[in-house]
Amino acid sequence: MLAIFSKELRSLFLSPLAWSLMIALQLLLAWLFLVQLEQYLEIQPKLAGLENAPGVSALVVAPLLDSAGMIIMLLVPLLTMGMFSRESGSGTLDLLFSSPVSMTAIVMGKYFAVLTLLAIIIIMIALMPFSLLLGTRPDMGSLAAALFALALASAAYAALGIWISSMTKQPAVAAVSSYALLLLLWIINLTGSGESNSLLQQLSLSSHFRRMLGGLVTSADIAYFLLLILTGLVLCIHRIERLRIEG
Amino acid sequence: MQALIRMTDINRFFGQFCAVRNLSLELFQGEILGLLGPNGAGKSTTMRILSGCLGANQGSVQLDGVDLFKAPLQAKRAIGYLPETPPLYHDLTVDEYLGFCAQLKAVKGSGINAALDRAKSLCGLAREGNRLIRNLSKGFQQRVGIAQAIIHTPRVIILDEPTSGLDPNQIIEIRELIRTLGKSHAVILSTHILPEVQSLCDRVLIMNHGRQVFTEYLAQMNERESDGVRIRLSRSPGEAAIAELTGVDSVTPLEENRFSLQLNAACSVEAVVKEIVQRDWGLQELVPDNHNLEQIFYQLTTAEDSNNQY
Numbered sequence: 407m408l409a410i411f412s413k414e415l416r417s418l419f420l421s422p423l424a425w426s427l428m429i430a431l432q433l434l435l436a437w438l439f440l441v442q443l444e445q446y447l448e449i450q451p452k453l454a455g456l457e458n459a460p461g462v463s464a465l466v467v468a469p470l471l472d473s474a475g476m477i478i479m480l481l482v483p484l485l486t487m488g489m490f491s492r493e494s495g496s497g498t499l500d501l502l503f504s505s506p507v508s509m510t511a512i513v514m515g516k517y518f519a520v521l522t523l524l525a526i527i528i529i530m531i532a533l534m535p536f537s538l539l540l541g542t543r544p545d546m547g548s549l550a551a552a553l554f555a556l557a558l559a560s561a562a563y564a565a566l567g568i569w570i571s572s573m574t575k576q577p578a579v580a581a582v583s584s585y586a587l588l589l590l591l592w593i594i595n596l597t598g599s600g601e602s603n604s605l606l607q608q609l610s611l612s613s614h615f616r617r618m619l620g621g622l623v624t625s626a627d628i629a630y631f632l633l634l635i636l637t638g639l640v641l642c643i644h645r646i647e648r649l650r651i652e653g
Numbered sequence: 654m655q656a657l658i659r660m661t662d663i664n665r666f667f668g669q670f671c672a673v674r675n676l677s678l679e680l681f682q683g684e685i686l687g688l689l690g691p692n693g694a695g696k697s698t699t700m701r702i703l704s705g706c707l708g709a710n711q712g713s714v715q716l717d718g719v720d721l722f723k724a725p726l727q728a729k730r731a732i733g734y735l736p737e738t739p740p741l742y743h744d745l746t747v748d749e750y751l752g753f754c755a756q757l758k759a760v761k762g763s764g765i766n767a768a769l770d771r772a773k774s775l776c777g778l779a780r781e782g783n784r785l786i787r788n789l790s791k792g793f794q795q796r797v798g799i800a801q802a803i804i805h806t807p808r809v810i811i812l813d814e815p816t817s818g819l820d821p822n823q824i825i826e827i828r829e830l831i832r833t834l835g836k837s838h839a840v841i842l843s844t845h846i847l848p849e850v851q852s853l854c855d856r857v858l859i860m861n862h863g864r865q866v867f868t869e870y871l872a873q874m875n876e877r878e879s880d881g882v883r884i885r886l887s888r889s890p891g892e893a894a895i896a897e898l899t900g901v902d903s904v905t906p907l908e909e910n911r912f913s914l915q916l917n918a919a920c921s922v923e924a925v926v927k928e929i930v931q932r933d934w935g936l937q938e939l940v941p942d943n944h945n946l947e948q949i950f951y952q953l954t955t956a957e958d959s960n961n962q963y
Binding site for chain 1: 667701704705706707708725726727729730732733734736737738740741742744745749753754756757758759801
């Protein structure tokens with residue numbers, strides 16, 4: 407597994423794709439961060455008069471990480487699209503299949519490589535809210551919760567993206583299908599009220615993500631993300647095994 | 654001696670289509686088996702099943718005594734496999750790629766460099782280590798593919814058309830390499846080039862429509878059927894006159910004054926040739942008729958076709 411992990415990580419960084427995505431993400435978020443900060447500075451005097459006024463965490467950090475969650479969702483399918491589709495397209499999957507490694511090790515090796523890249527991205531993003539420490543004291547608890555939410559959501563995107571990548575030989579198809587699935591999970595709660603709505607709320611990525619972003623970490627939300635990750639990985643391992651047996 | 658490959662009654666279907674039917678095979682250390690057959694005969698499918706890249710619907714495979722379907726991780730340590738298209742990562746250098754393969758095939762950390770050097774020197778890649786695989790010619794890419802298959806010194810080596818895409822010099826080198834490997838390993842290779850099988854293999858197995866239609870040791874085959882010659886005459890007396898020569902069993906006319914003679918087992922080639930020269934027929938060519946394999950291949954694979962089609 408270590409061999410696959412290090413090779414995948416190297417491939418990710420050898421391709422200009424990962425670099426360009428990281429640059430684009432960083433630029434966009436830095437701009438958003440500055441805009442949020444500017445707005446906050448404008449309304450700060452008014453807030454000072456209010457009792458129980460929302461602080462910098464709620465007004466700057468939460469919107470920033472909310473956008474980060476959205477942009478990472480658009481970025482992860484581009485990272486995962488080639489994970490298996492390119493290998494089955496070029497025939498290199500046969501190398502993995504004829505080697506003494508289990509299907510689980512293949513999938514996990516690739517998954518951890520993406521996770522490592524995402525961890526680097528999230529650390530880079532985290533530097534922005536942490537820079538607030540220079541001038542003020544943001545609520546570290548809610549900041550930690552929000553970063554945790556971002557990490558969980560990114561890990562879930564990656565698991566689903568890798569699974570979808572194992573279902574096709576064309577990276578572009580994998581990317582489009584991953585977008586469809588992730589966006590659907592993101593907006594599935596946008597229906598009217600009623601009983602069905604509460605189920606759809608439970609299914610929705612955004613409702614769980616936003617609750618944690620607000621600083622509320624519940625085991626239900628953590629369980630939701632872990633289930634999503636587990637589902638993606640198990641389906642992917644299953645799919646790869648079938649691919650090997652059935653050809 | 655224990656067979657390195659023991660394949661028993663393998664069946665493989667793709668939907669309704671039967672790609673491999675009741676195929677059994679045993680291969681021992683020091684043997685090179687040539688797998689022949691027309692396109693679509695099931696050669697690649699067989700090799701993929703043997704290498705663990707594909708499951709079978711029925712049957713079992715034992716590699717070095719370990720069941721491939723029950724203990725795949727252990728069994729796969731014994732195989733090196735070169736698929737039809739070499740499984741290369743084009744954005745890695747040769748060294749990076751082979752290092753990855755060595756790790757993947759569970760070569761111990763301290764032995765990786767030695768394994769790399771050995772595989773590279775065997776495959777003539779010693780000076781290509783730092784080149785990107787993307788920039789290598791097809792022949793060199795094929796060599797990297799072979800290097801990948803032997804990097805962990807597996808006991809069983811499976812090569813799917815190892816000489817395709819190589820120039821004649823490289824083909825000779827690769828054949829030499831396979832011959833060396835064949836001494837200490839069990840090798841299966843598939844090819845479309847019949848002389849390659851004759852010069853390289855100990856055994857031949859011909860497949861057609863997923864079935865084994867012929868298998869024999871080449872040594873036996875040559876012994877049994879080496880009693881033929883091909884001649885070309887500039888002043889041909891005609892088929893009947895040639896057939897009257899002592900020791901000639903049958904004559905088959907070929908194109909432009911060429912004849913294929915089947916000789917009586919008791920008669921030597923020398924005696925027949927002497928007679929031809931004495932009769933002044935203008936002997937221009939004399940070739941031992943070792944195209945038996947070609948004939949067998951042609952008969953077995955085309956006869957089957959006509960049976961199946963009509």
